[in-house]
Amino acid sequence: MDLIIILASGVATGTVLLYATVGEIFSERSGVLNLGVEGMMLVGAMFAYKVTAATQSPLLGLLAAMLAAGAVSQVHAFITITLQADQVISGLALNFLATGISLVLGEGLTSLRDVVPQLPKFSIPVLSEIPWLGDIFFNNQSVMVYVGFIFIPLAWYYINRTRPGMHLRAVGEYPAAADTLGIGVYALRYYYVFVGGLLAGLAGATISLSISPGWFGALTTSGQGWIAVGLVIFAQWNPIRAAFGAYTFGALRRLVLDIQGPATVLGLANPFFYNSNLGFFLKMLPFAFTVVFLVIGSREAMRKRVGTPAALGLPYIRGQRGL
């Protein structure tokens, strides 16, 4: 059990959470809560695997994954934005729908293990030489990890320093104000729910084509979509905090897996090695931490007046009384 290895694979697993979390941040910043992240990730993972198997091109697989999850997200968009139904219920339903689709279409994919090419892994010259950090961040990582590094500041910049980002925030904070200034509230919400879908698809593809390659049915994503939903609150809707949370959780997940490996830890007999039932407890830990982080995150957010987009969860109806 080497700390560097755990942290390095934490960054790899965290990358999955990163894409999913930032995707959900985009959606929620526009005012739409989408609890279907887990389902959309599964759709992404399945399509990525299936299309890659058929075309032998992981890049095409990736694209297909994003588009498929993006398409699924539009079901939620239609129900919550146009039909103005409850976002929580629609999101939960979306999970069932998306999980069902992936399990049906993913039938028989598991056996393709050896014929599906993966996304490339490589080290970054120079940077990987840096002691510690080089090994954690830049040594033999998936291409998706590196894309993630670039993606974080870009997402932050987009939201906070650009005109479309400003419109995005306005639509999620005070849609009536945006509407009176000619910003298309409905169109923008559709758009960002779609962006959330694309990124959830990307997260799914990152799992099945790179981080833990393969198709294992619902176990492929194993609840990471739910952690992403929780991380959004911990991140206070900020991509940089999201990255921090995602990598931390990635490392945690990894630690939980690795700790069961060796017979002794720090010279003591490892209870997790000898009693495999304790493994279930370990697997529960990341979710327990999600809850703890949620509580801390939302308390802090309340104190600092940051965070929750004011119109999150509320359908926008033009000309409604008291608007």
Place this chain on the structure above:
Amino acid sequence: MAKEISGNEQLNVVSMLGVSKRFPGVIANDHVDFVLRQGEVHALLGENGAGKSTLMNVLAGLYRSDGGTIEVNGKAANFGSPREAIEAGIGMVHQHFMLVPSQSVTENVLLGLDEPRFRMNLSRYNKKIEEIAEQYGLHVDPAAKIWQLTVGEQQRVEILKMLYRGAEVLIMDEPTAVLAPSEIEELFKTLRSMTAQDKSIVFISHKLHEVMEISDRVTVLQKGKVTSSGIQTKDVTRADLARLMVGREVVFRVEKKLVEIGDTVLSVKNLKADNDKGLSAINGVSLTVSQGEIVGLAGVAGNGQNELAETLAGLREVLDGEIIVNDKDVTNNPVKKGIRQGISLIPADRTLVGTAPNLSVTDNMIMKNYDQEPIGQGWIVNSTEANSYASDLKEAYEIMVPTIETSVRLLSGGNLQKVILAREISSEPKLMVAVQPTRGLDVGAIEGVQKLILAQREAGAAILLISEELDELISLSDRIYVIYEGEIMGQVDDGDIDKIGQMMMGARLEHIEKEGVA
């Protein structure tokens, strides 16, 4: 009806002829004529619900009219969206500000514009906006976040937003409702400097003295119909306007009987409490209210008034200090205990705090005594008793509802407030805390509510009246405290509106009096 619109030497920038707008169940505008000339301040006067906002929302592209013609600068115009209206030079500052609280002034001004295309160079735009602000005397820091600004500053941002878009016509929907007297003066200066630069202004209000002061012409609406279109303000009196607005003679004075002031009922000592955000809202407030006395609490909205009312009713935690009612310490008492001790609250939010909107009139009326004989019998609510109780109150308070089974959400503001007053008064309160009891009501209903409050005073209750309407405070109260940023600035006994105004902006009474002597 009024047809004195003519091709004067001044240009007509907007002319709305025979404009109608219906909502389910109401005709908000019924063949309304309204003509705005260049460079004038045109007041649109009418009671609450007269259809003023609706008419201007039609002009500003938020609603589509159901009939009539609208011309802007001589060209037919029927805007499908606010954006089209702004492009034609018509900007509206709404009653509820349309500002994104988490964004800066500059961001709010730039919202929805095509420029900058992608990257926001905020410091450059900060400067640009500062220049426009300077030109019209609209002082506000462009880099500040909206939530950090006072209501008056927020209003300036709204005006800036429209000026930045090149608005030639500015519609202000009840702009003074949220301002302190000195801010109103400043707003009027800004409006005048705008008309001096040939911009035209629609000034919506239901306050006569403001209309008399600022407007060149007036159009009066009453229940969706025009009772007078575009008369010169200098040709009419306040009483004329009141008649046009209400449709009958209006008395401006309330009858206040002489009442012996009794023992101290409420005594608040050095009270501290936070608001919902965890920030200090009340910071060492001390005050007293005695039997047979109406004590006013004046202040600009959001200076701790609501929080104070809530702590008194037991709805908000007191962090420090104490509340004594009739010699008993009721600090942080459970609400129910407070009710039993005769504390009654008329909350500012009638629809969500004061009543349960989907429950019937009966259910709302018995909310305080459902568990007491004869209505409550053990764990059973005797509905016959409840209904007769509610019917009696409905008669006594002249509440206009089809039946007492009707959900209160279908009631008009005035009737809803009467339901609340009926419930609260029949609990025979020792202390009544009334927050904005007449806000948003029409003149008739205001009279009714004020009479009920005065009757409570005569019955010997102690009343704390929290209001943003200075006129109301001065005419009803025996003395007035002024609150600013959670602190009491001072107390006046003679309704000196100048002193109150200065204290509302944060001057302490001691300082004002010293300057007065010097």
